[in-house]
Structure formats: C-alpha cells, structure tokens
Amino acid sequence: MATVQQLSDEFADIQKKLQDVIEARQRLDAQYSENKAVQKEFATLDADANIYKLIGPTLIKQDKDEATMNVNKRLDFIEKEIKRIEGQIKDFSETSEKKKAEIMQIQMEQQGQAQPT
Amino acid sequence: MSKMPASKQQTVDLSSLSIQNLSSVKKQLDEELEHLTASFQKLRTAQAKFRECVKAIQNGVNPEVEGKTILIPLTQSLYVPGKLEDTNTVLVDVGTGYYVEKTTTKAIEFYNEKTKTVGSNLDDLEKIITQKTQNAKVVEDVLRQKVLAANSTSSTS
Numbered sequence: 643m644a645t646v647q648q649l650s651d652e653f654a655d656i657q658k659k660l661q662d663v664i665e666a667r668q669r670l671d672a673q674y675s676e677n678k679a680v681q682k683e684f685a686t687l688d689a690d691a692n693i694y695k696l697i698g699p700t701l702i703k704q705d706k707d708e709a710t711m712n713v714n715k716r717l718d719f720i721e722k723e724i725k726r727i728e729g730q731i732k733d734f735s736e737t738s739e740k741k742k743a744e745i746m747q748i749q750m751e752q753q754g755q756a757q758p759t
Numbered sequence: 760m761s762k763m764p765a766s767k768q769q770t771v772d773l774s775s776l777s778i779q780n781l782s783s784v785k786k787q788l789d790e791e792l793e794h795l796t797a798s799f800q801k802l803r804t805a806q807a808k809f810r811e812c813v814k815a816i817q818n819g820v821n822p823e824v825e826g827k828t829i830l831i832p833l834t835q836s837l838y839v840p841g842k843l844e845d846t847n848t849v850l851v852d853v854g855t856g857y858y859v860e861k862t863t864t865k866a867i868e869f870y871n872e873k874t875k876t877v878g879s880n881l882d883d884l885e886k887i888i889t890q891k892t893q894n895a896k897v898v899e900d901v902l903r904q905k906v907l908a909a910n911s912t913s914s915t916s
Binding site: 673676677679680683684687691692693694695696697701704709713716 | 850853854855856857858859860869
C-alpha cells in the first residue's frame with residue numbers, strides 16, 4: 643500500500659498540473675476575446691479597407707477577405723483548444739479529488755491506530 | 760470576459776461548516792479577490808492607454824501640423840525631426856497583430872468605443888469585487904466566532 647508521503651507527492655503533482663491547465667485555459671480565454679474583438683472590427687470595415695499584418699518587424703498588406711478568414715480560422719482553433727483543455731481540467735480535478743480522499747482515508751486510519759495510548 | 764461569481768448559486772449555511780472548511784473557503788475568496796483586483800488595475804491602465812491614443816490623434820495628427828516639423832521618438836530619449844506626409848489617416852492596432860488604416864475621425868471613434876467597452880467591464884468588475892469582499896467579510900466573521908467558540912470549549916472529544 644502506498645504511504646502517505648507517496649500519495650501526497652502524487653497529489654501535489656496533480657495539483658501542479660491542474661494549475662498549469664487552468665492557466666492555459668485563461669490564456670486561451672484572453673486570446674479568444676482578443677480575436678473576437680478583431681473579428682468584430684473587421685466586420686465593420688469597408689471591403690477596400692487597408693489591413694496590415696505584423697510579421698516580425700514588418701507590416702504586410704493583406705486582403706480583407708484573407709484577414710477575416712484567418713481570424714475565423716484562429717477562433718475555430720481556439721474554441722477546439724478550449725474544449726480540449728476543459729476536458730483536461732475535468733480529468734485532473736477528478737483525480738485530484740480521488741487522491742485527496744485516499745490521503746484522508748489513510749490519515750484517519752493512522753489516527754485511529756495512534757489513538758489508544 | 761468577466762463572469763458572474765460562481766457563489767450565490769447554492770446557499771450553504773456557513774455556521775454548519777468546520778473551521779478547516781471555512782478557512783479554505785476564506786483562502787479561496789481571498790485569492791479570487793486578489794486576481795480580480797489585479798484585473799481591475801490592468802483594465803484601468805488599458806483604458807488610460809486608449810484615452811491617450813485619442814489625445815495623441817487630436818493633438819498630433821490634424822491638418823494644422825501639416826508641413827510643420829515634428830520630433831519623432833525613435834527611442835524614449837532619442838528623437839529625429841520629421842514631417843507628417845498624411846494627416847488624414849493613421850494605422851490602428853486592432854489586436855492579434857493586425858493593423859487597420861483608418862481616418863483620424865474613425866480612429867478616434869474606435870478608441871472611444873474601446874474606452875467605453877473597457878469602462879462597462881470595469882463597472883461589472885467593480886460590482887463583483889464589492890460582492891466578493893462582502894462575502895469574504897461574512898466568512899471571516901463566522902470563522903472568528905467558530906475559533907473563539909472552539910477555544911472556550913477546548914479539550915473536548
């Protein structure tokens with residue numbers, strides 16, 4: 643049977659992973675809203691508006707249709723990523739809860755044994 | 760974007776919670792509050808930046824400056840003289856690496872709109888923060904009472 647030490651190490655590990663995916667989720671959220679804002683902005687522009695894309699240190703002129711398509715594609719991708727990360731968050735929280743319960747269980751048992759003195 | 764707090768959806772009697780549970784709830788609330796206040800600050804700075812952009816266009820890019828020599832900052836402390844070729848249009852960073860050419864009036868409109876959106880987000884956030892602060896205070900009160908009660912009736916069980 644695993645010791646409390648091992649279990650709590652595993653628990654800490656899962657917590658760390660959970661933290662990481664939550665941060666990833668927040669970053670995706672931020673990117674999503676930024677892209678949404680750009681999409682909204684593009685929708686209000688005239689078809690012949692001058693759009694430039696920053697590539698490295700240079701601004702490259704881009705077609706409006708192309709730019710709109712690009713942003714839509716990015717939004718699609720981010721949506722999928724968010725779904726994927728959501729799944730991970732769920733998995734990690736479940737395993738973390740399970741580990742926590744295991745640790746509690748063992749601690750209770752140990753306390754029960756230590757009690758009669 | 761701002762979300763409504765997850766609490767308030769179900770009511771839990773705080774006095775039925777253990778000291779341990781209460782302090783973890785308190786800790787969670789504190790962390791949320793810290794995060795929210797940090798976001799609030801960031802939004803504030805963003806709003807100030809948008810306002811500055813509007814001012815920069817109004818003062819720096821208008822027909823009056825046409826033909827006049829201006830100093831262009833290459834770094835924060837290095838300037839070179841130059842002239843504005845075009846006082847009607849500016850390039851606006853709309854986000855995610857895209858820049859759009861806009862007339863000055865359109866650009867000012869754009870920034871004003873941004874300022875307004877950020878402003879309404881700030882209002883929402885402020886409401887959430889007050890709500891959370893209140894929640895945190897209530898939890899803290901109950902926690903203190905519990906601790907006091909536990910101390911006075913210590914050495915039980």
